[in-house]
Amino acid sequence: MNAESGFNPGLNMATIRQAINETIERVRMPTPTRLRDLIRQIRAAKTQAEERAVVNRECAYIRSTFREEDSVWRCRNIAKLFYIHMLGYPAHFGQLECLKLIASPKFTDKRIGYLGAMLLLDERQDVHLLITNCLKNDLNSPTQFVVGLALCTLGAIASPEMARDLAGEIEKLMKSPNAYIRKKAVLCAFRIIRRVPELMEIFLPATRSLLNEKNHGILITGVTLITEMCENSPDTLNHFKKIVPNLVRILKNLILAGYSPEHDVSGVSDPFLQVKILRLLRILGRNDPDASEAMNDILAQVATNTETSKNVGNTILYETVLTIMDIKSEGGLRVLAVNILGRFLLNNDKNIRYIALHTLLRTVHVDISAVQRHRSTILECLKDPDVTIRKRAMELSFALVNTQNIRAMAKELLIFLEKADPEFKAQCSSSMVNSAERYAPTIRWHLDTLLNILIAAGNYVRDDVVSSTIQIISSSPSNEQGVITVKLWESIQETLDNQPLLQVAVWCIGEFGDSLLYGDDLEFTLERPTESIVIELFNKLLCSNQVNMVSKQYALVSLTKLSTRLKAGQGEIKGIVEAFGSHLNVDLQQRGVEFSQLFGSYNHLRTSLLEKMPAMTITRMNGNTEGSGEVEPSNIKVTDEKSSTNGRSNTDTLLDLLGSGDDIIMSTTSSVIPSNTTNTVESNNLLDLLGDIDLSASTAPVIVSNNNNNLLSSPVTMSIFDDNENTNISDVSGVFSLNGDSNIPDNFDLGLDAMPQSPPTNAKIVTALDKNDLFVQLSMVNQSDYQQINMITTNNSKDTLEQYLFQAAVPKSFQLQMMSPSGSVLLPGGKITQEMRVKNNSSNAVLRMKLRISYLCNGNPVLEQCEVSEFGK
């Protein structure tokens, strides 16, 4: 072999010289530790620290030898460095030594040097420049293995510059007569194209001939390269369409050639090449009927002729199925493919089962009915011990649910949900809620399923499940409401741990307590509760430590509602509610205080205030939520909108305002209830007393007195009376996570933080402007390095104000940054918020602000200016 000629030492001068030099050095220097001994030392180290000490000592020694230009032991030292590097210690200082080894004429040195280059080199420019030169030399070496090393290294570390510099050499080598070099060069070309796609042109001519080779190494690399080129540009893809017959022929030869010992892997002829070809066919045949047509036969042959007793056979079948599904193949072929997957599903090998599920999931959109046939097998996979398989099976199951099979599927999925790992429960329960909503055969079934989901998923359900369940119950016929309330009542008898279930149950009991206690035609598994039992349960859960704050908020509202549903027991309820007037939790305390008013001076309003809520419907979100904290009014529809515009009684409207959270709609949509404002004016004093400084009542003195309780902000207002609407809203906007999130014990505050317009507890609040029914407030909070000022403008007039623009100026010693406002249009009762950040550059300056507010009222421009200087106090 010509390989040896370059290295045959013979008796030339260089070798003698080298031998003498090495001899001298061996005498001069002590022999360094052998790699073997180093490894033993490291392995003998009992602690991490000990190991580190050994490595550090050795590294120090290796560094010193590098400095000394010692060449005999360089190889050994670099080899030691690899080991040290593999263990995770820094070894980059060996880079230059590797380059020296690469430059050495000896193959041994080169081999180690290139290995080092692949392992240790970072992307430093100067080193890359040096190695590019070495590579260039070695790529032209007469020895095939030297070229091989250079190609392998280039393939591993090619940077874009290197790729550009060496592309020409690689192209030459792709035509080399030596197969060993050629296959490596082809993969180098692959790598170069990866790094610098423009260079593809150079390699195109040399690529075409690759498929005519006999050598499998070249075939496989050639197919790899062509695949990369096809994925790179559509033009090349079209260019290579004509090789489909070649590929088909190669594949055919592989299948029909029979046993060839060279390429046989457990009875299959070169599966790796087959897989690569099938992949390339997939790319070529995609969306191309002609190319697909040319492949149909061979795919059918592969699918039927492959031996599947071993993994290898399945590998090929799997790729074949994917190809059949991806290209425009014949219908019969597709059926065959899905049947193969069906067989895979029953395979004992879990890898094959995984592959089957994975592929079915990918193809389910193509041919759902074919996949549907394997439903029972897929459901079986839900019980698989392997998490990965269960997850896939779950995803696939949800993809298969439809109107016909919903009952059966839901049953299986519920069993799965019950036993599922916590990480699945959230995803699974949400998907189930969605499926149930889409395909529920009856309302009763739907409600039962929701109940079962809540029971099975426990505290892992997502927030939206609670709100959507309540919404669905609310819009159900009243007899169904009674039935589900009974079931919910019974489901919370055993444990109070399940917060989402508790919230739904408590809401329903509060809302439909009369049917629970006195309704006809209800079936109880347990005994029908008496009033005192119900009140006692509420008392228990309001005092319990297992119950989180959100659930308690639900409970307190419900209990108050119950006072109008029960025939007796108002006194008891009043007692409980009043006790919350001094609760540590601000929100509960507030509710306690407010509700006790309803038992005191405003007793006469209680019945009408706490009437049943109108049914709610939510159209699914359309994602154009305006501003940060704004609720998109279009997302919520009031079902009885008409009746309210047609002049409902004052109390009714008031009820809406207070009870159902519909106030958001009223305040933000001009289309709802023109008579709105008059109604609110009439009920103003009640609003005030309740501390509910909603939109219209904000000028009342109550605000000031309640400042410390944070009542200024609209989210609080909304959460005071009714959680359920709020949770609905949280579903819609995503910002109102106020009451839906069961995982956070006191998300009342969290909700506040999420709301830009709500001033946190320690905020200083200044009224900047109160003129023409326009009310502008600034609340200031000290952040770590700046002061955050939130501006809230409320429109108390009957008119819609447009082009609202808020401008502010501060003294030069301050820096002002204004965030974008939440909107520019103020509907009657609407709000606009804007955040400002003020940085104080000199410590003793007092913050003053000049404000300029402009807007259009009925088309007339209005300009207001004012100054605020009370911040400093």
Add this chain to the structure above:
Amino acid sequence: MIHAVLVFNNYGKPRLSKFYQHFSEQQQQTIIQETFQLISKREDCTCNFLELPSSFLMNASSDCKLIYRHYATLYFVFCCDESESELGILDLIQVFVETLDRSFSNVCELDLIFNSDVIHFIVNEIVQSGMVVQTNMNEILARVEEQNKICKAESGNVSAASSKAVSAMKNINLPQLKDKVFDLPNTFKDLKF
């Protein structure tokens, strides 16, 4: 594309790490450790694939899959993207391990520890630039063997020559010379050709 070939033992000690795109040393170690943590907690009855978010390989654009096999004390892990066939890579791991087995005759963890360079040479004959280059075991072994021969020939020649020279030097009774005449190392430093 194969992004990395990793071998580690049951305790997470790396025995081979080979990356086909550039990572800093720190990143490499993070990847190895995370891979170990993910795979070691999987039971043997589970499937040999693990899907990961693309963030796993710090800068990879596509999704990443771990495909692994567990042999006695060692895990062989291939970290690939979508363009590789999962089952195909399993076969490739088999080929890799069988090749090791044949070149070390009954390979064990110690062989990997003490011959890490050899393992690299073998990997380089199977996978190059993150793509399979050769799967024929005979071919792989033959090429590695040929290269080993060249190395052996070189070291044989040089070391034979130099050891002869060493013995010749020893014969002139160096220590004595050193004591009497001059400081040897310094002299020899200048003596280089």
